[in-house]
Amino acid sequence: MEELAKKYNFKDIEEKQYLHCEKNDLFHGKINSTKKPFSIVIPPPNVTGILHMGHALNNTVQDILIRYKKMAGFETLWMPGTDHAGIATQNVVERKLAKEKLTRDDVGREKFLEHVWDWKQEYGSTIIKQLRSLACACDWQRTRFTMDEGYSDAVLEVFIRLYDKGLIYRGNRIINWCPRCQTALSDEEAPHQDMDGHLYHIKYPIKDSAEFLVVATTRPETMLGDTAVAVHPNDKRYKDLIGKIVILPLIQREIKIIADDFVDPAFGTGAVKVTPAHDPNDYGMGKRHNLEFINILHPDGVCNANAGKYNGLDRFAARKAVIEDLKQQGLLVKIDSHAHAVGHCYRCDTVIEPYYSKQWFVSMKPLAIPATEAVRTGEIKFHPERWTKVYLNWMDNIQDWCISRQIWWGHRIPVYYCAACQDEDDYKKGVIVSRIKPDKCRHCGATDLVQDPDVLDTWFSSWLWPFATFGWPFNQKAEDGKQKIEDEKQKIAKQELDYFYPTDVLVTAPEIIFFWVARMIMAGFEFIGDIPFKDVYLHGTVRDDTGKKMSKSLGNSIDPLEIIAEYGTDALRFSLISITSMGQDVYLSKEKFEFGRNFCNKIWNASRFILMNFDGVDVSKEKLPLKNDLNLADAWILSRFNLTLKKLNQSLSKYRLNEAVNIIYEFFWHQLCDWYIELSKLNIENKDTKIVLYNVLEMSLRLMHPFMPLISDEIWQKVTGNDTAIMSQPWPEINEDYIDLDIEKEMQLVMDNCVSIRNLRSENNIKPKDKVDIELYPEDKSVLNILEKNLNYLLNMSKVENLHFADKSSFKVSVNPSSTAAGCVIVMKLKLDETFDPEKETQKIEAQIKELNQHIIRKDKLLSNENYVKKAPVAIVEKEKQSLLELKQEIDKLEKIKSALK
RNA sequence: GGGCGCGUAGCUCAGCUGGUUAGAGCACCUCCCUUACAAGGAGGGGGUCGUAGGUUCGAAUCCUACCGCGCCCACCA
Numbered sequence: 001m002e003e004l005a006k007k008y009n010f011k012d013i014e015e016k017q018y019l020h021c022e023k024n025d026l027f028h029g030k031i032n033s034t035k036k037p038f039s040i041v042i043p044p045p046n047v048t049g050i051l052h053m054g055h056a057l058n059n060t061v062q063d064i065l066i067r068y069k070k071m072a073g074f075e076t077l078w079m080p081g082t083d084h085a086g087i088a089t090q091n092v093v094e095r096k097l098a099k100e101k102l103t104r105d106d107v108g109r110e111k112f113l114e115h116v117w118d119w120k121q122e123y124g125s126t127i128i129k130q131l132r133s134l135a136c137a138c139d140w141q142r143t144r145f146t147m148d149e150g151y152s153d154a155v156l157e158v159f160i161r162l163y164d165k166g167l168i169y170r171g172n173r174i175i176n177w178c179p180r181c182q183t184a185l186s187d188e189e190a191p192h193q194d195m196d197g198h199l200y201h202i203k204y205p206i207k208d209s210a211e212f213l214v215v216a217t218t219r220p221e222t223m224l225g226d227t228a229v230a231v232h233p234n235d236k237r238y239k240d241l242i243g244k245i246v247i248l249p250l251i252q253r254e255i256k257i258i259a260d261d262f263v264d265p266a267f268g269t270g271a272v273k274v275t276p277a278h279d280p281n282d283y284g285m286g287k288r289h290n291l292e293f294i295n296i297l298h299p300d301g302v303c304n305a306n307a308g309k310y311n312g313l314d315r316f317a318a319r320k321a322v323i324e325d326l327k328q329q330g331l332l333v334k335i336d337s338h339a340h341a342v343g344h345c346y347r348c349d350t351v352i353e354p355y356y357s358k359q360w361f362v363s364m365k366p367l368a369i370p371a372t373e374a375v376r377t378g379e380i381k382f383h384p385e386r387w388t389k390v391y392l393n394w395m396d397n398i399q400d401w402c403i404s405r406q407i408w409w410g411h412r413i414p415v416y417y418c419a420a421c422q423d424e425d426d427y428k429k430g431v432i433v434s435r436i437k438p439d440k441c442r443h444c445g446a447t448d449l450v451q452d453p454d455v456l457d458t459w460f461s462s463w464l465w466p467f468a469t470f471g472w473p474f475n476q477k478a479e480d481g482k483q484k485i486e487d488e489k490q491k492i493a494k495q496e497l498d499y500f501y502p503t504d505v506l507v508t509a510p511e512i513i514f515f516w517v518a519r520m521i522m523a524g525f526e527f528i529g530d531i532p533f534k535d536v537y538l539h540g541t542v543r544d545d546t547g548k549k550m551s552k553s554l555g556n557s558i559d560p561l562e563i564i565a566e567y568g569t570d571a572l573r574f575s576l577i578s579i580t581s582m583g584q585d586v587y588l589s590k591e592k593f594e595f596g597r598n599f600c601n602k603i604w605n606a607s608r609f610i611l612m613n614f615d616g617v618d619v620s621k622e623k624l625p626l627k628n629d630l631n632l633a634d635a636w637i638l639s640r641f642n643l644t645l646k647k648l649n650q651s652l653s654k655y656r657l658n659e660a661v662n663i664i665y666e667f668f669w670h671q672l673c674d675w676y677i678e679l680s681k682l683n684i685e686n687k688d689t690k691i692v693l694y695n696v697l698e699m700s701l702r703l704m705h706p707f708m709p710l711i712s713d714e715i716w717q718k719v720t721g722n723d724t725a726i727m728s729q730p731w732p733e734i735n736e737d738y739i740d741l742d743i744e745k746e747m748q749l750v751m752d753n754c755v756s757i758r759n760l761r762s763e764n765n766i767k768p769k770d771k772v773d774i775e776l777y778p779e780d781k782s783v784l785n786i787l788e789k790n791l792n793y794l795l796n797m798s799k800v801e802n803l804h805f806a807d808k809s810s811f812k813v814s815v816n817p818s819s820t821a822a823g824c825v826i827v828m829k830l831k832l833d834e835t836f837d838p839e840k841e842t843q844k845i846e847a848q849i850k851e852l853n854q855h856i857i858r859k860d861k862l863l864s865n866e867n868y869v870k871k872a873p874v875a876i877v878e879k880e881k882q883s884l885l886e887l888k889q890e891i892d893k894l895e896k897i898k899s900a901l902k
Numbered sequence: 903g904g905g906c907g908c909g910u911a912g913c914u915c916a917g918c919u920g921g922u923u924a925g926a927g928c929a930c931c932u933c934c935c936u937u938a939c940a941a942g943g944a945g946g947g948g949g950u951c952g953u954a955g956g957u958u959c960g961a962a963u964c965c966u967a968c969c970g971c972g973c974c975c976a977c978c979a
Contacts, residue, residue: 609938868959
């Protein structure tokens with residue numbers, strides 16, 4: 001039998017054990033008709049990503065579930081991969097080019113994409129490598145990328161299907177525009193942030209009059225694009241002005257005063273400047289009143305020719321200039337400070353501009369119907385449940401999805417335009433949707449077709465992740481002569497989708513419920529006709545210890561790789577999960593990882609002790625003895641183990657992972673190590689004890705494996721002599737035969753008496769190595785029997801030299817320290833040179849009596865309450881009665897001691 | 903403007919469908935390097951569970967209001 005190193009060093013074992021599992025092909029999932037499937041698709045990290053604590057938490061949770069389910073007999077599959085992250089990746093590569101003083105336009109589209117692919121080739125698998133250092137049991141052979149050839153087919157297929165169904169359309173709308181990234185964004189990609197802004201009150205002169213109409217705005221520069229001023233139709237102040245003309249200052253354009261219900265008379269002046277091309281509300285009014293749409297901005301946020309003299313000024317510079325000029329002309333009434341929410345680009349944090357432009361959209365309402373229903377009926381469940389409401393609320397108010405992006409990195413929109421027959425009023429005219437470039441226009445035969453320059457939103461590919469990763473829609477074309485082989489591959493892929501889909505659980509953060517979770521559910525129904533997953537497990541956000549979200553830009557992040565280097569992977573995982581209460585945010589600081597590290601160390605040392613003591617017995621071949629043949633400690637630990645397993649299974653079934661981790665910790669450290677191992681030393685030559693030690697350790701290692709896979713494998717191999725890995729082993733089964741509450745009670749009595757004796761020793765400053773003499777006065781015969789039977793435990797666990805049992809009727813204490821314990825009064829005989837202060841002792845006892853009395857009074861009151869006795873469950877009442885009785889006995893004992901001290 | 907989460911020991915937090923004398927880790931105090939483990943062992947101190955009401959035989963737990971803190975959603979300029 002091999003020994004464990006004297007000191008636990010995770011660096012010696014962690015990487016080795018991970019590779020060992022991989023080599024044994026334990027992470028690969030394939031169709032197995034004798035097993036039920038259990039599958040998870042990874043939330044694909046961005047290719048630009050580097051591992052942060054959020055990933056660490058997210059993937060640890062998934063890994064725990066995968067390993068646990070595999071052991072529990074499922075055919076598991078964890079599908080890994082990365083997301084091409086259009087805007088983020090393009091930004092990274094553009095920044096790289098900028099270092100060489102180049103822009104993407106300098107190099108051109110084709111060359112630029114080559115640069116991106118080169119970058120992807122070099123850095124794109126960083127995060128995948130990092131996930132391995134977390135010990136993730138992903139099926140790496142299947143690693144997918146959203147820009148893979150097959151995956152891209154799925155994206156095009158979906159675009160075409162939705163277009164054919166009339167659910168994808170092109171149109172001019174106000175969208176969120178990022179002037180820095182120079183692309184349209186979806187609503188979700190432009191989150192609002194509260195900002196301290198200003199409300200500017202501006203006079204608009206009324207034509208042919210000396211009067212003014214005062215409007216209030218937060219973005220004065222947009223007035224350059226104003227094409228009306230709106231008031232509420234019932235607003236008495238302005239009733240007579242409706243239909244009149246005002247002269248737009250600075251530009252001198254004549255615009256109409258219109259009436260619209262949208263206007264809130266109570267806000268600002270009750271008059272609103274209307275800029276249909278630069279505000280979503282104004283857009284609506286513009287449509288309703290047939291106003292002109294005047295775009296005053298270039299895509300980069302610089303004013304264009306429509307801005308008159310402000311042409312060429314950046315939007316914020318233009319704002320200053322406009323205000324300055326209005327002030328000069330006496331048209332600025334006042335500036336109020338005004339807090340409001342402003343949209344920001346989720347990739348670069350630039351203030352977004354509502355911008356009128358032509359984009360592609362998906363009609364979401366029809367897709368939302370089954371996806372809403374599935375959650376409402378509970379077919380898909382959110383954990384914690386409260387997110388259901390957030391999801392449903394969003395789905396009920398779902399808006400169309402802007403999917404075109406004016407960038408180059410991504411899936412190019414499969415649309416070709418025929419210049420000859422394009423029509424401004426009908427987007428379908430002159431439009432050919434096709435996987436490959438058509439030779440000529442279907443409508444007029446023209447041959448100069450131009451592909452749409454835009455690419456699709458990255459989320460338009462990620463929403464297909466749960467099935468596109470399996471190869472859907474399975475129409476891969478092979479090179480010449482190899483189609484047969486390809487067809488066979490596609491057939492298997494299709495069977496795999498049938499087997500593993502729907503996946504079982506999606507583990508992710510609440511931030512992307514809208515971006516991703518909701519859309520995957522819609523895509524699942526639309527393209528596969530079924531839900532993509534049954535459960536959605538939403539964990540919290542990882543924050544620093546002051547509550548700020550951990551992020552690189554804030555500089556407050558703790559690098560998981562650094563933690564792994566310092567504490568080890570198992571320690572990282574165990575610590576992280578222990579503080580991750582269901583759905584609650586995680587507040588992290590470096591010291592928290594000591595928890596896991598210390599536990600790993602404890603496991604190692606305890607295992608080392610057990611492993612040292614097998615000598616002469618081939619423990620792995622011996623059958624576990626029957627309960628009745630075991631001594632108390634051996635029987636007790638087996639009872640504890642099985643009860644622990646029961647609790648653990650329950651926690652796991654409810655995804656209460658922090659609870660699971662604490663159950664394991666409590667059992668292993670405080671029951672196995674603190675008590676059982678110490679007790680086992682008294683019988684260590686006993687063959688049965690060796691067998692029990694072996695079995696409890698071996699099963700414990702299996703229990704902890706999903707949480708700390710590496711240390712458990714290392715020790716397990718050494719202990720069992722088996723060179724496979726725990727992942728190939730079954731999850732332990734509960735053995736009811738060993739669960740015995742009488743044994744637990746008996747052991748508890750022994751432990752309580754040990755603790756009391758230790759207590760006495762400590763209070764009287766007896767050194768740990770000094771032995772003491774004890775007199776025990778048991779309550780009754782059964783207590784006496786139990787303690788007598790387990791005398792050995794008492795003597796050794798609390799370092800007692802002589803222990804005498806005496807009848808409680810003979811109790812008379814001289815001046816000696818004493819204490820009460822479960823079923824006993826304990827007296828410690830002082831040695832000659834030891835001193836004892838009866839006065840202090842009396843005080844201590846009086847304090848105890850006082851405290852107990854408070855409880856007794858409360859219980860007396862409770863039990864004398866007729867209503868309580870009548871209404872509370874019998875079992876509870878009985879328990880209270882019993883507890884009261886025990887309290888009274890305890891007080892009796894204390895009183896007796898007290899009077900004896902006098 | 904809606905919605906959600908959190909206020910429990912000095913710190914970080916558990917505490918599920920209400921039911922023993924409210925728990926853990928860290929920190930703190932005392933003793934101990936006892937041959938698995940000082941990243942350890944034995945013992946200890948420390949909480950009127952944010953505040954005020956209510957429901958109940960019984961509330962940290964359920965309800966209401968309020969006070970702090972944080973998050974999400976929303977087209978009021």
